[in-house]
Amino acid sequence: MPDTQFLNQIIKDWNECEIEFRGIFHTHAAQWPELSNSDRIYIIEILKAMPSYIQNLYFPLIFPGEKIKAYCARKNGNVISIVDENIDIIKKREEMRDERNE
Ligand SMILES: [Zn+2]
Secondary structure, eight states, rough: OOOOOHHHHHHHHHTTTOOOOOBEEEEEOOOOOOOOHHHHHHHHHHHHHOOOOOOOOEEEEEETTTEEEEEEEEETEEEEEEEEEOOOOOOOOOHHHHHTOO
């Protein structure tokens, strides 16, 4: 269960630094390849609590050492849907250089 009080404080701190909240990632073991029901309920609650100008948030699932699967929660009027989202992983310049030198 997420620590709501802690997360709210982080979001407040970011706001003061003009860092906009765009979502939360969390990790799953490989045997749980999808968002759980409680993940979905929590994601919907988060998006409902956001100011109205925020219409979508991103919730990537990290499978450590394997892959990232991304989801987008979208608000359409009063309806919130959670859909698969294609993402591109952008490598840092140093990582690309390291790979070329291997
Ligand atoms: Zn989960």
